[in-house]
């Protein structure tokens with residue numbers, strides 16, 4: 001019996017390690033040494049545009065390398081360059097890759113590959129799937145999510161951007177807001193009102209919009225944490241061909257649900273493996289000792305609680321991803337993951353702020369102190385993005401606890 005027949009997953013893990021050994025360095029497993037190296041602890045980018053652009057280029061290049069070596073879309077259809085392997089393979093790959101020092105591909109993966117890609121696959125026409133899916137998973141096309149509007153966030157079905165029929169397609173007119181990564185994106189998935197007289201969930205259609213079209217204007221919004229990672233997007237008489245429609249006319253709400261469920265899972269997955277874990281295990285633990293609280297039972301207890309909750313989130317996420325990627329519909333557990341992600345990051349920020357004390361308020365150049373400022377100032381955004389905490393709790397109240405539905 002060959003290794004592959006004996007344990008296909010072990011053979012896949014060996015293949016992944018061989019690929020990573022050939023293309024990347026192993027990440028240092030040394031604990032954070034106070035005062036040494038980068039002390040960036042923030043979540044959003046604060047980099048100047050040229051640095052941010054260089055990081056985006058590195059992300060694209062690394063995604064291309066993954067794709068060319070069979071790791072760009074592990075669960076995707078072979079016809080689009082995927083491997084048609086299971087979600088478990090995907091998880092195994094992510095865990096092995098986390099051992100290596102590779103570029104952060106979040107600009108491509110969190111929204112585009114994690115949310116819009118699966119939506120195009122589920123609801124796009126062949127022309128659109130052929131044109132965009134391989135290009136997205138090769139790292140050439142970045143996608144953004146044009147959902148929220150000044151008057152439609154939690155109540156997303158209230159979108160007012162209009163799409164009107166023309167002979168060969170549609171004309172889009174309206175404004176989107178809070179659009180993450182639009183400044184780097186080539187396409188966006190827009191929800192538009194196509195029947196103003198229908199009940200609000202039934203008059204929406206989804207489109208894929210080429211952001212280089214005339215009439216599209218992307219304006220950055222600066223966040224209080226310093227960076228400008230999301231944008232206003234103005235759509236002024238943008239002509240979109242009908243083959244760029246996703247799903248049925250007036251069937252956009254169903255299409256949006258595919259995206260939103262993948263969003264909660266995508267954000268929630270970060271709860272355990274992403275920034276939060278790195279911060280709590282590394283910087284926060286080091287800060288505890290450095291700030292003289294190494295023997296402080298109350299502070300140690302808080303760190304232990306955060307670590308335990310991150311581990312619980314990790315196991316919940318593994319189960320969710322396994323279900324999602326084997327074709328199951330996401331359930332309310334994606335909302336629990338989103339809640340945990342925001343709460344854990346916020347608790348890390350608050351504990352760090354207490355340990356750092358007044359040094360958080362002014363940059364004295366002291367390593368590992370003022371740098372926590374960005375995370376603390378970003379905490380309100382964690383509770384909002386990907387669906388607010390109140391909305392997640394409503395979903396859990398209705399779908400898990402069986403409480404009466406919100407009046408619509």
Ligand SMILES: Cc1cc2nc3c(=O)[nH]c(=O)nc-3n(C[C@H](O)[C@H](O)[C@H](O)COP(=O)(O)OP(=O)(O)OC[C@H]3O[C@@H](n4cnc5c(N)ncnc54)[C@H](O)[C@@H]3O)c2cc1C
Pocket residue numbers: 111144145146147148149150151152153154155177178179180181230381382384385386387388389390391394406
């Ligand atoms: C960092 C960040 C990135 C984002 N990226 C994107 C993106 O890429 N694309 C995109 O389309 N959008 C994006 N958003 C927007 C985000 O999805 C919305 O901000 C969010 O859905 C909330 O909508 P809103 O801001 O209009 O607030 P509102 O919906 O007006 O809510 C205001 C307050 O009222 C509460 N509330 C509203 N309705 C209810 C209810 N029924 N029951 C109880 N409480 C309620 C909310 O919880 C909130 O506290 C992003 C937001 C952030 C912070």
